Amino acid sequence: MYYMKSNIVLFGGGNHLQYSLDIIEREGKYNVVGIIDSVQPIGAILFGYKVIGRQENLSVLITEYGFDAGLITVGDNWIRMAIHDAIIEQLPNFRFVNALHPSVIIGNNVQMGTGIIAMAGCIFNPGAKVGDFTFFATGAQIEHDCEIGDYASISAGTILGGHVKIGKFSAVTLNVTVVDRLTIGENTVVGAGSLVTKSLPDNVLAYGMPAKIIRSREARERFLK
Structure with a gap:
């Protein structure tokens, strides 16, 4: 039986666009009608797709290009939220x-939210709960019964032990190991190559083997430079 693909648009023309497109093309579920970006020139071609306009003109673009859903292809956690909120302010029912x-x-009884990007080789083991607008880079391993808060990011090669909780807006970066049953607070960043053996509070930067708190972090502080 033939199924017509849904038309979607991607929000963000930066570094995350290329591999997001690769995933979408390999899935074969959606037809990308264009890119919406605040910086790239309208009409520019990015990885074979046209920049069709700006976010503030979404209500016009949705009619002109006939899309009914989208995906935010931006790496920074807080910026993903800002884009989401601006979209919903214009179109409260946008999908x-x-x-x-x-x-x-994806194992049994995994709860997947919406707006998620997961790159090649990621594993979500049984009982995991994955929040909205989260990002998982190549080979990230989310063990059984983990909970990943909205807008969090897990980088390539990172392993979370069972029953780990990751707070909203937090980022666990490259090749980190988090021991079972620990909590990483909200807006906390764990530096590359760290071994986390104790829970970490909200709003800190920590790294090392074992990971130690280095400094505090502010709300909306970027972790991608």
Whole structure:
């Protein structure tokens, strides 16, 4: 039986766009009608797709290009939220999709939110709860019964032990290991290569083996430079 693909638009023309498109193309579930970006020139071609306009003109673009859903392809956690909020302010019922690479493994009883991007080789083991607008880079391993808060990011090669909780807006960066049953607070960043053996509070930067708190962090502080 033939199913017509849904038309979608991608919000963000930066570094995360290329692999997001790769995932979407490999999934084969959606037809990308264009990119909405605040910086790239309208009409520019990015990885074979046209920049069709600005976010503030969404209500016009949705009619002109006939899309009914979208995905935010931006790496910074707080900026993803800002884009989401601006979209919903214009179109309260706008629908967001997930982009999950075909090689992603999703176990039994996993609860997946919306607006999620998961790159090749990610594993979500049974009982995990994955929040909205979260991001998972290549090979991230989310063990059983983990809870990932909205707008959080888990980078490539990172392993979360069972029953780990990651707070909203937090970022666990490259090749980090988090021991079972720990909590990483909201807006906390764990530096690359760290071993987390104790829970971390909200609003800190921590790294090392074992990870130690280095400094505090402000709300909306970027972790991607």
